[in-house]
Amino acid sequence: MSLGGLRGRIGDHGRVVDEWIAAAKAELGIDLDVDTGVLLDLARDAAHGVARPAAPLTTFLVGYAAAQAGGGPEAVREAARKAADLALRWTEESGG
Template identity: 60%
Template sequence: MGRTLDDWMAEAAAELGIDPAVDTKQLLDLARVVVHGVDRPAAPLTAFLLGWAAATQGGDAAAVTRAAERIAALAERWAAEPTEPA
């Protein structure tokens, strides 16, 4: 059997010297909302901002969850707003 996403997350975390206990489904859902509600390139950049925000606000899984919830709500608001014609 091949490597899994969970394997990647565990190995990448070990490489970075961190032990995140985060909800990967929540993070993937956030990326999906950002891709569809904002723009595809915004997903990895948003993940970066989320990590930075979580690090400055305690750095634990709860900080990640709080930041993810806030940014998901923002992306949903963006998706709901009408866009101006080009």
């Protein structure tokens, strides 16, 4: 499907996100199955508990940390868990 076709269905978030992730992984040469729900939850927690710009930056850092830890779904889950815990502590300590 063309990028224009994907953009035309933006209201169908779940499927569009899945298709976008598949296209991005293909474009970047990545063959990794990850739980996108975990990453989206982390992005939400960082955006709401810290600041909106923290969401994409935090997910990038999680990917980088996972790669340094050897990669794979478990490394992504562990890095995401650590970052989510930090976001929760950040929110609690800032009174948010």
